[in-house]
Amino acid sequence: MIKVTIWNENRHEQTNPDVKEIYPGGIHNAIAGFLKEDFEVTTATLDEPEHGLTEEVLNNTDVLIWWGHLAHDDVQDEIVERVRNRVLDGMGFIPLHSAHGSKIFHVLMGTRTGELKWREADDTERLWVVDESHPIVDGLPDMIEIEKEEMYGERFGIPQPEELIFISWFSGGEVFRSGCTYKRGKGKIFYFRPGHETYPTYYQKEIQKVIRNAVKWAAPNPRSPKIHLGNVEPLEAIK
Amino acid sequence: MIKVTIWNENRHEQTNPDVKEIYPGGIHNAIAGFLKEDFEVTTATLDEPEHGLTEEVLNNTDVLIWWGHLAHDDVQDEIVERVRNRVLDGMGFIPLHSAHGSKIFHVLMGTRTGELKWREADDTERLWVVDESHPIVDGLPDMIEIEKEEMYGERFGIPQPEELIFISWFSGGEVFRSGCTYKRGKGKIFYFRPGHETYPTYYQKEIQKVIRNAVKWAAPNPRSPKIHLGNVEPLEAIK
Amino acid sequence: MIKVTIWNENRHEQTNPDVKEIYPGGIHNAIAGFLKEDFEVTTATLDEPEHGLTEEVLNNTDVLIWWGHLAHDDVQDEIVERVRNRVLDGMGFIPLHSAHGSKIFHVLMGTRTGELKWREADDTERLWVVDESHPIVDGLPDMIEIEKEEMYGERFGIPQPEELIFISWFSGGEVFRSGCTYKRGKGKIFYFRPGHETYPTYYQKEIQKVIRNAVKWAAPNPRSPKIHLGNVEPLEAIK
Amino acid sequence: MIKVTIWNENRHEQTNPDVKEIYPGGIHNAIAGFLKEDFEVTTATLDEPEHGLTEEVLNNTDVLIWWGHLAHDDVQDEIVERVRNRVLDGMGFIPLHSAHGSKIFHVLMGTRTGELKWREADDTERLWVVDESHPIVDGLPDMIEIEKEEMYGERFGIPQPEELIFISWFSGGEVFRSGCTYKRGKGKIFYFRPGHETYPTYYQKEIQKVIRNAVKWAAPNPRSPKIHLGNVEPLEAIK
Numbered sequence: 001m002i003k004v005t006i007w008n009e010n011r012h013e014q015t016n017p018d019v020k021e022i023y024p025g026g027i028h029n030a031i032a033g034f035l036k037e038d039f040e041v042t043t044a045t046l047d048e049p050e051h052g053l054t055e056e057v058l059n060n061t062d063v064l065i066w067w068g069h070l071a072h073d074d075v076q077d078e079i080v081e082r083v084r085n086r087v088l089d090g091m092g093f094i095p096l097h098s099a100h101g102s103k104i105f106h107v108l109m110g111t112r113t114g115e116l117k118w119r120e121a122d123d124t125e126r127l128w129v130v131d132e133s134h135p136i137v138d139g140l141p142d143m144i145e146i147e148k149e150e151m152y153g154e155r156f157g158i159p160q161p162e163e164l165i166f167i168s169w170f171s172g173g174e175v176f177r178s179g180c181t182y183k184r185g186k187g188k189i190f191y192f193r194p195g196h197e198t199y200p201t202y203y204q205k206e207i208q209k210v211i212r213n214a215v216k217w218a219a220p221n222p223r224s225p226k227i228h229l230g231n232v233e234p235l236e237a238i239k
Numbered sequence: 240m241i242k243v244t245i246w247n248e249n250r251h252e253q254t255n256p257d258v259k260e261i262y263p264g265g266i267h268n269a270i271a272g273f274l275k276e277d278f279e280v281t282t283a284t285l286d287e288p289e290h291g292l293t294e295e296v297l298n299n300t301d302v303l304i305w306w307g308h309l310a311h312d313d314v315q316d317e318i319v320e321r322v323r324n325r326v327l328d329g330m331g332f333i334p335l336h337s338a339h340g341s342k343i344f345h346v347l348m349g350t351r352t353g354e355l356k357w358r359e360a361d362d363t364e365r366l367w368v369v370d371e372s373h374p375i376v377d378g379l380p381d382m383i384e385i386e387k388e389e390m391y392g393e394r395f396g397i398p399q400p401e402e403l404i405f406i407s408w409f410s411g412g413e414v415f416r417s418g419c420t421y422k423r424g425k426g427k428i429f430y431f432r433p434g435h436e437t438y439p440t441y442y443q444k445e446i447q448k449v450i451r452n453a454v455k456w457a458a459p460n461p462r463s464p465k466i467h468l469g470n471v472e473p474l475e476a477i478k
Numbered sequence: 479m480i481k482v483t484i485w486n487e488n489r490h491e492q493t494n495p496d497v498k499e500i501y502p503g504g505i506h507n508a509i510a511g512f513l514k515e516d517f518e519v520t521t522a523t524l525d526e527p528e529h530g531l532t533e534e535v536l537n538n539t540d541v542l543i544w545w546g547h548l549a550h551d552d553v554q555d556e557i558v559e560r561v562r563n564r565v566l567d568g569m570g571f572i573p574l575h576s577a578h579g580s581k582i583f584h585v586l587m588g589t590r591t592g593e594l595k596w597r598e599a600d601d602t603e604r605l606w607v608v609d610e611s612h613p614i615v616d617g618l619p620d621m622i623e624i625e626k627e628e629m630y631g632e633r634f635g636i637p638q639p640e641e642l643i644f645i646s647w648f649s650g651g652e653v654f655r656s657g658c659t660y661k662r663g664k665g666k667i668f669y670f671r672p673g674h675e676t677y678p679t680y681y682q683k684e685i686q687k688v689i690r691n692a693v694k695w696a697a698p699n700p701r702s703p704k705i706h707l708g709n710v711e712p713l714e715a716i717k
Numbered sequence: 718m719i720k721v722t723i724w725n726e727n728r729h730e731q732t733n734p735d736v737k738e739i740y741p742g743g744i745h746n747a748i749a750g751f752l753k754e755d756f757e758v759t760t761a762t763l764d765e766p767e768h769g770l771t772e773e774v775l776n777n778t779d780v781l782i783w784w785g786h787l788a789h790d791d792v793q794d795e796i797v798e799r800v801r802n803r804v805l806d807g808m809g810f811i812p813l814h815s816a817h818g819s820k821i822f823h824v825l826m827g828t829r830t831g832e833l834k835w836r837e838a839d840d841t842e843r844l845w846v847v848d849e850s851h852p853i854v855d856g857l858p859d860m861i862e863i864e865k866e867e868m869y870g871e872r873f874g875i876p877q878p879e880e881l882i883f884i885s886w887f888s889g890g891e892v893f894r895s896g897c898t899y900k901r902g903k904g905k906i907f908y909f910r911p912g913h914e915t916y917p918t919y920y921q922k923e924i925q926k927v928i929r930n931a932v933k934w935a936a937p938n939p940r941s942p943k944i945h946l947g948n949v950e951p952l953e954a955i956k
Binding site for chain 2: 854856858859900
Binding site: 323324327346347348349350351353354355356357358360362392394396398399401410411412413421422423424466467468469470471472473474 | 562563566585586587588589590592593594595596597599601631633635637638640649650651652660661662663705706707708709710711712713
């Protein structure tokens with residue numbers, strides 16, 4: 001059974017009554033709620049020791065989901081490095097929404113923070129499927145409508161996605177590459193845009209299905225090749 | 240000087256007075272009008288012998304621009320094959336708008352015709368730049384607004400673009416991958432969406448700039464490597 | 479259970495005693511032999527009516543494996559079109575070795591036949607894994623050595639692979655992109671190089687594992703989104 | 718005229734007589750020697766103040782070439798950040814050979830150091846062109862042979878190249894993705910493998926041509942779009 005760790009900054013939920021009302025147990029528990037049927041799920045938050053991401057936790061994680069926003073800078077560099085190494089060694093990684101601004105996302109992408117447009121104005125969002133062959137869209141309609149969401153607009157400062165799966169349309173006039181896959185080392189990464197803390201997005205069935213599919217896709221190969229690196233002898237037997 | 244041939248079906252202009260009013264000399268001459276300052280430009284149309292695309296014309300073409308819509312099926316397979324071979328041998332190719340449904344586009348893409356949504360309802364279109372490093376966006380703003388255009392919507396049945404340069408937003412609620420590059424053999428291809436025949440899109444300065452930039456980008460290498468194919472001897476001198 | 483159809487030209491096996499000795503039941507049955515434990519397998523060959531690829535057969539196929547060489551031109555265009563449509567509608571497709579020259583491969587790639595180097599001289603081939611995160615390499619070593627094989631050398635006239643999984647080294651001095659994925663419509667495609675008819679390549683365990691993994695990867699989504707195409711009304715409720 | 722800055726660690730040249738004999742003025746001056754006809758060239762080295770990469774120098778650089786090996790860790794993080802920001806803002810970047818292990822390469826790629834095979838054993842290297850449409854291969858043969866070089870072998874721990882231009886074959890049995898392009902923000906990146914300090918590789922005409930072509934390709938757009946980021950108002954005039 002795939003082992004999922006859901007990491008959440010968990011700060012808005014403590015300080016903003018509106019967010020607390022929507023996600024009384026925190027965003028991490030809302031996500032755990034719909035994943036625990038299919039996967040072995042644990043959670044971790046910023047204010048735990050080592051942000052809840054000890055070596056032991058990460059070594060027992062197949063796929064790490066990440067939600068952060070306000071406090072990206074409070075994440076210790078040492079933990080960021082630890083997470084990065086686990087991704088390169090095969091752990092799947094699913095940054096959600098404002099995790100585009102997290103240290104770990106930038107370290108893996110080779111980019112810098114804050115490179116997009118945004119607006120909190122109850123835009124309607126429509127996520128159009130552009131890669132219908134991908135396992136992440138299994139069981140979805142060809143468009144997901146979210147009645148109200150924060151807007152994110154291009155140009156989004158990411159490397160060209162290896163696979164572009166969703167493009168969002170916003171009622172205020174913008175578009176966004178909302179579902180993007182990357183590989184780094186043995187690890188698979190899926191960035192998924194929706195999920196501002198002041199909207200009940202993670203209760204929407206199609207959004208849950210995307211995240212569930214993404215966990216399955218991002219789980220590492222059970223028997224990934226052992227790669228030999230460093231100084232090597234010539235192979236013999238050239239005929 | 241780069242040699243451009245602009246191919247146009249040139250049928251709407253003969254039969255639809257509204258189109259004739261907008262493009263009295265045909266779409267091909269409207270495009271030639273803004274390209275001829277920078278390039279050596281000729282035009283060709285469907286009803287000429289060999290559709291105006293003789294071996295001699297194609298051998299003297301660095302970049303071929305293609306506009307077709309009503310009469311894709313009237314293009315002879317032999318000419319399609321001739322164009323394909325020239326693209327594989329290095330000629331740049333710029334299919335515009337409804338050329339997504341042309342035989343030559345499908346032959347080069349590996350897809351089939353008609354796979355998109357569309358609507359003629361005076362939608363506003365906004366083309367957002369998503370690849371700001373690309374020479375095709377040089378000198379552009381970060382968004383091109385076209386007041387009224389035909390809508391094209393996803394899922395667009397194309398292979399994943401090698402470079403995605405523009406994404407369109409439409410006021411009616413759809414998105415579209417509007418500027419896409421591909422390579423086939425030695426040839427570079429740029430699909431560009433705008434330009435329905437009932438709107439004066441090709442008179443808009445930013446649209447002209449995109450096409451001008453695309454011609455420069457798609458022009459072949461002057462001294463492309465001579466590739467040796469077929470049955471070969473082993474290379475000697477393995478130490 | 480994934481339904482696999484293995485298509486083989488099955489001509490060398492009739493006319494060349496050396497090939498018959500290696501593959502007495504034909505290449506298709508050699509491949510069926512190692513796939514049938516995990517999948518529901520049937521075979522089809524060129525000389526059957528409709529080449530064994532009736533509408534019914536294809537509609538009951540999740541993944542089609544293709545081996546052809548001598549007789550690419552004997553495959554009827556109508557069947558090629560039928561196969562292409564099934565791929566675009568979601569059937570996985572795995573062309574092996576000289577299937578790079580088949581009509582169906584070119585129709586899906588947008589290329590033309592014969593664009594590579596080759597040599598029949600008992601080269602040693604080494605397939606190096608370059609994408610260790612991919613499910614197709616699960617359970618493999620980081621290099622597969624085939625003692626003797628036909629050489630294929632670059633430049634291989636394919637579109638840039640969407641994922642490049644293996645690169646081959648040949649003792650005579652060449653390299654080749656030996657494991658390449660593409661998507662076309664809802665269908666996933668994996669080209670895999672090894673398997674010249676005069677060598678017992680399909681009996682090698684690692685080669686069998688690659689093909690087995692590829693079948694799992696190429697199988698279609700069970701519930702792929704229903705895509706709405708054609709003329710559409712504007713979406714309502716733009717706020 | 719394109720402004721090129723060539724950065725060199727310049728340590729081997731001081732301490733290893735063999736290297737000094739091959740590159741008496743340092744690798745940076747050998748490269749400057751063949752670039753100065755076509756470009757405005759300056760050089761910078763590790764032991765200069767700020768490693769020779771002041772704000773002023775970088776702001777006057779269109780394309781930065783980077784050669785480093787022994788002393789990657791001696792490059793200050795502050796300068797690495799400065800270089801990264803200039804790349805994201807449009808400066809071209811050409812890391813050569815062992816620059817794959819530099820901090821700046823990893824920061825831009827999202828990877829970590831040392832992930833490849835290597836051997837110093839006078840292997841013969843052959844770089845095969847696999848993307849014949851690319852401006853970087855203009856004027857080249859379809860294969861470049863280097864009589865003796867250090868071997869680099871896969872798996873190379875890089876993100877999948879956006880364009881793969883060269884694949885190397887080594888006489889000892891390995892392959893390597895030797896010419897790879899990426900984009901980050903407005904900046905274009907070309908990694909090029911050859912150039913171990915104990916071989917006279919940078920005197921070879923074809924290698925010089927590759928680097929010259931790469932500088933032209935990596936130079937930024939003269940008038941790159943001004944991208945508006947951050948909090949934005951809705952666009953008006955939705956019809």
